[in-house]
Amino acid sequence: MNYLIYQSVIFLVLSFISFKGFAQDESKNPLVCVNDKENVVSSAMEGKWFSKQEGYTLIFKKDTTVLEQIPSKYYPFLEDKTIYxxxxxxxKSETKVYAEDTPYFLTVLSGNPHIVWFRERNGDPLGDAESFNVFIAIGETTADDLLYMGGDFNNQPFLRFTRVKK
Structure with missing residues (x-):
C-alpha cells in the first residue's frame, strides 16, 4: 500500500514539473495585446489614411500574431507598458516606401498614444525600431475621422491624415 502512495506522489511531482516546463516555454514571449474598445486610437486606426499636407499614406492592418516576432531586446522597454x-x-510617400507590411504596436508613452514600428538594419528585418505619437479624432462618420501623426517627442508638428478606407 505504501508503495502505491509513493508511486502516486512521484507521478504527481513529475507531472507538476512537466506542466511547469510547458508553461515556461510558452512564456518566452511575454507580449500581450489588450483589446480595449474604449481606446480611441486602437479602435479606429485600422485602414488606409492619406495626408494631403505631405502626400503620405499610412495603412494599418491589425494582427496580434506579430507580437511573436518582436525581438526580446525590446522587452525591457515594454515591461511597464500596455500594448493596445x-x-x-x-x-509611404508618392516617391518612397518607408515601411511595407512591417510589424507595429500601439502603446502609450508619457501619456500619449505611441506607435512603434520596425525596419531593417544590418540584415535584420526588425533590427531598428522607429516611433511616433498619434491621435485620432472620430468624425460623425468613419469617412470624417482624422488621424494626426507626430514625431517621437511632443515638440514636433503633426501631420493630418484623412481616412481613405476602413
Whole structure:
C-alpha cells in the first residue's frame, strides 16, 4: 500500500514539473495585446489614411500574431507598458516606401498614444525600431475621422491624415 502512495506522489511531482516546463516555454514571449474598445486610437486606426499636407499614406492592418516576432531586446522597454494594438503598418510617400507590411504596436508613452514600428538594419528585418505619437479624432462618420501623426517627442508638428478606407 505504501508503495502505491509513493508511486502516486512521484507521478504527481513529475507531472507538476512537466506542466511547469510547458508553461515556461510558452512564456518566452511575454507580449500581450489588450483589446480595449474604449481606446480611441486602437479602435479606429485600422485602414488606409492619406495626408494631403505631405502626400503620405499610412495603412494599418491589425494582427496580434506579430507580437511573436518582436525581438526580446525590446522587452525591457515594454515591461511597464500596455500594448493596445499590433499588426502591420505601411508608410509611404508618392516617391518612397518607408515601411511595407512591417510589424507595429500601439502603446502609450508619457501619456500619449505611441506607435512603434520596425525596419531593417544590418540584415535584420526588425533590427531598428522607429516611433511616433498619434491621435485620432472620430468624425460623425468613419469617412470624417482624422488621424494626426507626430514625431517621437511632443515638440514636433503633426501631420493630418484623412481616412481613405476602413
Amino acid at each position: 494594438s499590433a499588426g502591420y503598418i505601411t508608410i
